[in-house]
Amino acid sequence: MQQPTFNRGQLFWASCLALLVTSLSFGIRAGILSELGTKFHLNASQLGTIAATAFWGFPLAVIIGGMVVDAIGMKKLLLLACLFHAAGILLTVFASGYWPLFLSTLLIGIANGTVEAACNPLVAAIYPDNKTTKLNHFHLWFPGGIVIGTLIVFLYNKAGIGSIGRWEPWQIQVAVMLIPTLIYGYMVSRLKFPVTERVAAGVSTGEMYKSLLNPLFIFMIICMFGTAITELFTGQWIDVLLKNVTDNAILILTLETGVMVIGRGLAEPVVHRLSPQGVLLISAVLSALGIYLLGHTTGNMVFVGALIFGMGVCYFWPTMLGFVSENLPKTGAVGLNLMGGAGMFAVSIYMMFMGSHYDKLLGEKLPADAELKVYTDAPAGSEMANALAEAKKAAGPQILDTTLVIPIILVVAFAALVFYMRGRKKAEQLTPVSA
Template sequence: MENINKNRLFLASCLALITTAMTFAIRARLETVFGPEGVGLTLEQIGYAFTPAFFGFTLAMIFGGPLVDFLGIKKITWIAFVTHAIGIVWTIMADSMSSLFLATLFVGIGNGMVEAALNPMIASMYTNEKTKMLNRFHVWFPGGIVIGSLVGWLVMDVLGLSWQIMVATLFIPLIIYGGLFYGQNFPVTERVQMGISNKKMFSSIGKPLFLFMMFCMFLTAASELGTTQRIESLLKESVAVPLLVLAFINGIMALGRLFAGPVVHKLKPAGMLLYSAIFTFIGLWLLTVTSGGMTFVAAAVFAIGVTFFWPTMLGFVAEYLPETGALGLSIMGGAGMFSVSLVLPIMGKLMDDANAAEALRTMSVLPAILIVAFIGLNIYMKKRNKTEQA
């Protein structure tokens, strides 16, 4: 770790994640721009146009994960920067479903490369505080969504400026994180530090515990991002400005992740995941029966639920399955984003044919399944810990 400026690399990583997160909030605002009252796309068509943000993310993470070990964290980080830049420019020029699809694909690849490179970098820099520091890093996913939501609201709803100007604000964090990374030395991944072979890494991702966590990642990511990505359509009949509800949800998430350390210490990762699933289920159910000011109460319960999902799933794998390396973290993130790419058109179809409440009720099934799954995980981990201590 000689000549590596951990603080600067961590700050740059947070700015890169802010860029990633702002694309989610701004994309949510673009739903009304390209929707039936704007460009004229149906909600289902918009769902398909938005899916590359997630399967592009998935491809970038799955291919970027092993490439992190072979090419190094630095090169993958700069690939993220370039694809982010292309995606932002293309989004500004988008005027149809196909052009929006391609723009979203480049943004998704950039987002995936950020996660593929920087999750293992943080795990390798903070080997004794993985879950804690990954939660602190992922403060800036909800934090960036808050920033993006407020930017979208100010630029379009308050100032009445064009949506292209809203998208162009993404260049601000992009240029800053590029400047912070420029000229820096990067660490090698933890798998490389530990001397774990490629054969062992690839065989480790076939372990039952890893496959179980990958299945759960499908459901945790869809519960969180499937809901928040379509917030404009889901809550347009419940509140005046759905984007402010998105900012509210992600503000709670950012605060929760900032102070994740004591929660991790008390509950352990498996316990955190169980409580998260319970609150997410209750929150989604409440969103189907509330309106007006009470929507924010339901949103707060939902936010408490989804706060620790993503970083704790990654932290669990980094702590208990370290031999899976950058590939394991990338597969987890990729699985999560791929599940969202599947659920977005389904939600759009439900909203086109029925209503938002039906879509939310359907989504609530996912955390209900997770409650059962994470009860089982807690029982398994307690038995495993007793065996190891014996």
């Protein structure tokens, strides 16, 4: 099948802008999560469910998108993502309580998943000889957008700008996401797109689905549960978990994600020297050490923990996708998108569980028979508010300790993967067929 002419550079940058909107939604929401809780009188369990909703929409969209992308094309998927992003952003801006926030976050999650469903196979298709590196370069816009988003929240609040007319600060911060949304939608509408790598190579749909039963692919799906939870749960909840440990909890997230941007930008020599599986092993070790330091240190050492954690999770997501694309190429777009969907689904379940567990821990650290909602609504500086702050200071590190188990398990899993891959024959590359 003869591929049409297309502008690889512009396609890549349109993809990056779409991913920027995805990550801005994480960064800005992480920065305003506590504020939303206060404004709409939401407890940690409700906040956890709202945050998790984005992770429900994502696997739903990325898995369905992976199944239909070969049939309808990557361009139509990205235009659909743009519509979902715009609707989700506007609904968030005009939210009036729990359910509008729930629905708006679900729409944004669906948009985020649709972006990945289209863009991961797109990057693999336009850079067939350098997949893992270019997937890292593409995915640097995820932490990059989180840095931008959290800085927007932090600087806006520090500047003391406050409300503008009827618009509260959090509404203005969310509305900023409309700008890159409209730009990437315009770019996508004007560009020509290739077909996916699997279609170009003439691999049948049946052969693609059969490849999903490969034991190595199933192993990678299970590992994706752990890598996604380690990276995304910790990042999304840092502000909630550590707000009472440090005055600059949101800057911890900014530091962590800033390291991820630099690391993914420098991925080429790292991936080529260590191999994707070697990178994953080192990442798991650093992630475990980083989470331990975040939960067991104070003062400036918390920022050291964030630095090490950022180095650890830096390569997880794109290198997991790159490993599958390079070593299991016949799994095609469905394989890549099942990986992403599995990761986000695991995070959504973990977030809901940990939101409830966090509330339970707070209840245990408050006086007997205390109602958490009463303490949450207590005025700042009151005895109840101070007691809740102390409870949060103790509960946050306990959540991190529970999460620490996951990267420790990943260290063992990826060590086994390194040894396995040494004796495995290199996967055959897909070659486009002629028309």
